[in-house]
Amino acid sequence: MSCLICAGSAENIEIGGDFEERHCPSCGHYRISKALVLTLMEQGQIFDVNRMRTWLAEKRGLVDIPAIEIHEALLVP
Template sequence: MTCLICAGPAEELACPERWEERKCAECGHYRMSHALVLALMDQGQIFDVGKARAWLVNQRRESQIPYLEHVSGLLRT
């Protein structure tokens, strides 16, 4: 399986139905909503990997497994 952020190798983990859960050696452990995955694919958008990883690090201070439902400011322009 691949990482939804950096497209590198990642482990896909079991999670609630409306989420995708990944564990990437570079991006770490996170969840992303199915709706967001589909929207990104439909629009052909990709993450700014550095910004997304920094956001995940910051979010881990509050939640052991950060989750992405919106990506404002985290996409490559």
């Protein structure tokens, strides 16, 4: 499976519901809303990988597994 942030190799973790969950050696463990995944695919958007990794690292100080929602996506301008 691919990382939804950097497109590298990642482990897919089945959780069901409204989120996809991945564990990437480079980006770490995170959840991303399925609505955001669909939006990225429909619009051909990609994440700003460095900014997203920094955001994830900051969130890990507050929660074990950060969840990325549409309004939190750091995309390449």
